[in-house]
Amino acid sequence: MFGQGLTRRDLLIGTAAAGTLGFGAIAPARADVNWKKFAGTEIGVNLIKSPRGDLLTKYEKEFTDLTGIKVSSEMAPEQQQRQKLVIELSSGKPSFDVCHISYHVQKRQFERAGWLADLSKFMKDPSLTGADLVESDFSAAGLLYAKNDKGEMHSLPWSVDYFIIYWNKDLFAKKNLTFPTTLDELVKTAEALTDPKEGTFGFVCRGLRNANLPPYMNLLLAHGGDALDAKGNLATDSAEAIAAAKMYQTLLTKYGPPGAAGFNWMECQAAFMQGKVGMWLDGVGFAPPLEDPTKSRIVGKVGYAVVPAGPKAQASCTYGDGIAVTETSTKKEAAYLYCQWAVSKLMGARLLQTGGGVPFRNSILNDPNVREGVKFPPAWLDSVIGSSKVSKLGLPVIVPVAEFRDTIGTGLTALLSGGDPATELKKATDAFRPTLERSEKG
Incomplete structure (x- = not known):
């Protein structure tokens, strides 16, 4: 009723x-x-x-x-x-x-x-x-x-x-590919879809500082990590965080479109709608323009899927x-x-x-x-x-979350210019830790 x-x-x-x-x-x-x-x-x-x-x-x-x-x-x-x-x-x-x-x-x-x-x-x-x-x-x-x-x-x-994977059925069919069941397979699929001569790229997600935390966090959760550990301590330089950062770096620098380091969701959406990107990781609410013939070149060609399982978990930010x-x-x-x-x-x-x-x-x-x-x-x-069924909070529930996104996001942006994941995450984590401690004391 x-x-x-x-x-x-x-x-x-x-x-x-x-x-x-x-x-x-x-x-x-x-x-x-x-x-x-x-x-x-x-x-x-x-x-x-x-x-x-x-x-x-x-x-x-x-x-x-x-x-x-x-x-x-x-x-x-x-x-x-x-x-x-x-x-x-x-x-x-x-x-x-x-x-x-x-x-x-x-x-x-x-x-x-x-x-x-x-x-x-x-x-x-x-x-x-x-x-x-x-x-x-x-x-x-x-x-x-x-x-x-x-x-x-x-x-x-x-x-x-919820974060999902949008995927281009036509590009998959041209390469005779099926949708991946794990994140490791997703990386290999992104490689197979990438063809600079044809102007096609395997994967896109947000690369812009601050905006890049949500997709990265999905990879981190899938690797069994999180922003904070069980005691509430910052854990963005853990082994899981570094592994997720390496995957993020690989996907965007090797298989992402040019300029992805400056992409927010709007730029990702635009690139995907042009039909030149195989997979896009982002929220479910960005689907409408993809099926709008006045805006999209891929109407009826879009696949929608739960984010594949990572090494230690399956998660949807x-x-x-x-x-x-x-x-x-x-x-x-x-x-x-x-x-x-x-x-x-x-x-x-x-x-x-x-x-x-x-x-x-x-x-x-x-x-x-x-x-x-x-x-x-x-x-x-x-x-x-x-x-x-696999949803997990995508960001820590803390007061300085904007500063968290800015600071850790700076480290992630550095990866897209060739920075070492372990070095950049340690630098960003050390920079943010005092901010979090001051906030929690307040």
């Missing part, structure tokens, strides 16, 4: 038809919710430029039709958006009431600073929250991200991102997004209604069905009709489900 007034048929029409039925035309999930209580209010919303941010802005008129609340939204690429959040929230006078947060980067920092409003009381208020929006509907990972150590919800879990209300907002209730709409079943189904992300809400993922409406190849959904 989808809650009073919101039927299965309503949901399917609203999602499978890609929005032909406006959200305002669908009865709210709970009759007690007064959706029009804050009509005429205007709220500011700050989003990351991504398939998730695009989805909210595309349908924000439906939210206004439902509530009468006007939305002034802005989007920026993730690194700029994260910097803007910190600068404005630190000032105590942010220009927005709602913000899109990256849990894997901002959770500890935002909690310590007290920048986000506690949504727990709103979730318990039947005049503000539909009966279907309950904590138990969010996955355990989502609640771990969203709650602080007091059990308070300071955001609503929105989208979980997992990251998460949330949607939150700022503590300084004078329009918290109106802003909360926007957050509730953003994680609603309708918007979550759209998110999944368009390939823009994976909702944290179990009721969406477990609904067979929602799954039937997924517009992407079955292999994409299989990769999502398979990755969920």
Whole structure:
């Protein structure tokens, strides 16, 4: 059941038809919710430029039709958006009431600073929250991200991102190759796919400093290591870390396209869509443009797979997004209604069905009709489900995570210029260790 007034048929029409039925035309999930209580209010919303941010802005008129609340939204690429959040929230006078947060980067920092409003009381208020929006509907990972150590919800879990392998079926077929089952096989496959004369390359992932940590961390986890050891000590110069760094270096310097050292996900995506790259390691939410004939040369030729097993483990680096209300907002209730709409079943189904992300809400993922409406190849959904079974947090949950990404990322960037993995990782680890120790003491 989808809650009073919101039927299965309503949901399917609203999602499978890609929005032909406006959200305002669908009865709210709970009759007690007064959706029009804050009509005429205007709220500011700050989003990351991504398939998730695009989805909210595309349908924000439906939210206004439902509530009468006007939305002034802005989007920026993730690194700029994260910097803007910190600068404005630190000032105590942010220009927005709602913000899109990256849990894997901002959770500890935002909690310590007290920048986000506690949504727990709103979730318990039947005049503000539909009966279907309950904590138990969010996955355990989502609640771990969203709650602080007091059990308070300071955001609503929105989208979980698993790292997968995108692969070009045509390039594999031309070389008579099958998809690898281990990371060692993946390296050999990347070698076989690389042909500079034809301008084809076996593998691509992020090489840009800071952005390069997520793909590297996937290799590290697969080698049986992690950023921190069991006692919380920095372990980015361990034997496992060095082995993963050697693999990362090999893949990008020998089998990656020219300029990969400066690639973020956008450049990786563009290179893959041109049909000249065999495999790309990145998040599941970057699939939509690959199947868009106006943007991609490889529509219908893309394979989707769980990251192959490494020497000691199989892992899918997992990251998460949330949607939150700022503590300084004078329009918290109106802003909360926007957050509730953003994680609603309708918007979550759209998110999944368009390939823009994976909702944290179990009721969406477990609904067979929602799954039937997924517009992407079955292999994409299989990769999502398979990755969920081997998911591991992709970054350490620490306050100075941005500094961690910068410092260790500098070491990884040096590898792409020929640096020795053991030397560069030791140098980066030694440089970051005092920062982590100061943070933990604070």
